[in-house]
Amino acid sequence: MHELAIAQGILELALNTATSHGAGKITGIRVLTGELTGIVPESLEFGFAALAEGTMAAGACLSVRIVPLTGRCRDCGDERRVDKYRFICAACGSYAIEIVSGRELKVESVEVE
Amino acid sequence: MEIPVMSNILHKNDENAAELNTMLTTRGIFTVNLMGSPGCGKTSLLEQTVSLLKNELTLAVIEGDLYTSKDADRIAGAGTPVVQINTGGGCHLDAFMVKAALTKLDLAAVDILIIENVGNLVCPAEFNVGEHAKVVVFSVTEGEDKPLKYPLVFRQSEAIILNKTDLLPYTSFNMDAAIDDIKGLNPQASLLQTSCRTGDGLPAWIEWLKAGAARTRRQANMIQGVKCD
Ligand SMILES: [Zn+2]
Numbered sequence: 529m530h531e532l533a534i535a536q537g538i539l540e541l542a543l544n545t546a547t548s549h550g551a552g553k554i555t556g557i558r559v560l561t562g563e564l565t566g567i568v569p570e571s572l573e574f575g576f577a578a579l580a581e582g583t584m585a586a587g588a589c590l591s592v593r594i595v596p597l598t599g600r601c602r603d604c605g606d607e608r609r610v611d612k613y614r615f616i617c618a619a620c621g622s623y624a625i626e627i628v629s630g631r632e633l634k635v636e637s638v639e640v641e
Numbered sequence: 642m643e644i645p646v647m648s649n650i651l652h653k654n655d656e657n658a659a660e661l662n663t664m665l666t667t668r669g670i671f672t673v674n675l676m677g678s679p680g681c682g683k684t685s686l687l688e689q690t691v692s693l694l695k696n697e698l699t700l701a702v703i704e705g706d707l708y709t710s711k712d713a714d715r716i717a718g719a720g721t722p723v724v725q726i727n728t729g730g731g732c733h734l735d736a737f738m739v740k741a742a743l744t745k746l747d748l749a750a751v752d753i754l755i756i757e758n759v760g761n762l763v764c765p766a767e768f769n770v771g772e773h774a775k776v777v778v779f780s781v782t783e784g785e786d787k788p789l790k791y792p793l794v795f796r797q798s799e800a801i802i803l804n805k806t807d808l809l810p811y812t813s814f815n816m817d818a819a820i821d822d823i824k825g826l827n828p829q830a831s832l833l834q835t836s837c838r839t840g841d842g843l844p845a846w847i848e849w850l851k852a853g854a855a856r857t858r859r860q861a862n863m864i865q866g867v868k869c870d
Contacts, residue, residue, distance in 0.1 A: 530732060530764035537650035545646050556643075559650075564793050566763055613792045614825035623828035633650045633767070639643045 531567060534633065535575035541635045542585050551640030554585040558636040563597040565633055588639075597630030654768055657736035661743070661771025665754065669861030671854040672754040674770050676794055677778035678787075679760030682804040684712045685837040686778060686846070687757060691719040693847050698752040698854055703742045705734040705759045712757065722746055733764035736771055752854050762787065766794035773857060774798075780805040781812050785819035788826055795823060800831040800849055807836040 538559060546554050557576075561567040569592040576590050599615060600607040606619035607628060615625040649655065665672045677683050691700055702723040704713040713725040724742045726734060739756060746754075756772065758765040766775070777798040779787055782805055788795045795801060801823055809816070823832060831849055835842035 530767065533731070533733070533735070533764070533768070534650055537653070540653075541646060541648050541650065545644055549642075549644055551642070551644075564796065565767060566791070566793055612825075613789055613796070613822075615796070615828060616825060635646045635648055635650060637643050637645045637647075641642070 531571040532575040532579075534567065535572055535579050537633075538572075538576060538590070538635055539579050539583065539585060542588070542638045543583060545635075545638045546584060546640045549640060552584060553641045554588045554638060555641055556589045556591065556639035557585070558638075559590060559592045560595055560632045560634045560636050561592055562595045562630040562632040564627070564630040567592070567594075567633075569594070593636075595629050595632050598628045599625040600628050601625055651768065654736050657740060658769035658771045661736055661740055662769075662773070665771055665773070666857060666860050667864050668748055668751075669858045670748060670751050670754050671850070671857040672756065672772045672774075673850070673853070674756050674758060674765070674772035674775045675778065676758045676762070676765045676775060676798070677760065677802075678762055678780075678783060681760070681778045681780045681783060682837055683757050683760070683778050684715055686802065686804065686835070687716055687755060688719045689837050689840070689843055690755070690847070690850070691716065691721045693843060694753070694850065695720065698851070699750050701746050701748070701751045701754050703734075703739060703746075703754065703756045705738070705757055707731075707759060722751075728759055732759055732761045733768050734758050734770050735768045739770040752858075753850060762791035762794050766791075766797050774800065774853060776800045776802065778802045778804050781809050781814040781816075785815045785822070788819065788822040792826055795826045795830075798827065798830055800833060800846075801827065802846065803832065803834045805836060805838075806834050806841060807839050 542557050573590050580586050597610045599610045601617040602624035603622035604620040700721050702716050705726050710725045713723050716723045724745045726738050775798045777794050
């Protein structure tokens with residue numbers, strides 16, 4: 529499953545961060561996932577909990593925030609939410625839309641004791 | 642205490658993929674990450690590609706599969722070097738797996754490398770494997786709702802292959818709706834309609850591959866400082 533590999537990446541980042549700060553326990557992790565990554569937060573939490581068992585992140589609370597998909601038109605600069613995955617500029621009709629947000633897969637912060 | 646991190650979760654994979662990409666570009670090997678659902682026709686497309694290209698360009702194939710080597714056996718039967726990666730249940734290939742597989746190929750003579758990803762429309766789109774282009778295969782028997790259900794893979798692909806067009810009369814597939822959704826998601830992608838059974842549309846796919854190979858060859862020449870015509 530998709531979320532398991534992502535959960536593994538989250539766990540590694542969190543453990544490295546905690547270790548480099550000399551922390552002994554991880555209590556929470558904030559994660560950002562873009563709308564377009566298609567991450568299901570419940571699956572991610574489930575996968576993470578399973579992988580974290582036996583590590584200093586065991587029982588840590590994973591809070592997942594989904595970032596909406598927004599795009600910017602390269603032709604007219606119009607920036608707005610991309611609705612129904614139509615990457616066509618609502619202002620000028622251009623097809624040259626670049627993604628501004630919605631592709632994130634990031635660990636924002638780690639809460640340690 | 643809250644420690645700010647702001648790191649990309651997939652950075653290790655992306656770093657490795659970037660390294661592979663540079664190596665493949667330097668060697669002039671146009672590399673395609675071929676994705677699609679189980680049964681969409683990826684392996685049939687590969688078999689056809691091997692036989693249509695074999696007199697012009699040298700192909701190598703990396704086959705990702707959950708457990709078996711059935712697909713790899715088919716490709717090897719078509720006469721092309723092939724390396725099998727079994728993910729043992731993993732739903733996608735990653736850059737580390739591809740890097741290991743590459744050591745089993747003689748890359749010196751290869752023009753095009755096709756990496757057939759595990760049959761799945763979700764995860765493979767997220768994991769770069771060093772490719773120059775992602776390609777998604779999607780067949781008319783899967784229904785026209787797939788692009789909006791799995792938008793990332795369609796957005797990320799440079800070519801979108803609508804396969805099994807010979808079966809159109811036997812399905813309720815709405816071609817106009819599918820094309821409209823695909824164009825909305827990825828207006829820049831090359832949209833190719835193919836049938837591996839009748840051969841329809843395959844020449845356009847072969848041309849697309851040849852153009853990619855020529856582009857990568859030019860980049861390699863530039864990197865190596867070779868003058869090209
Ligand atoms: Zn615009």
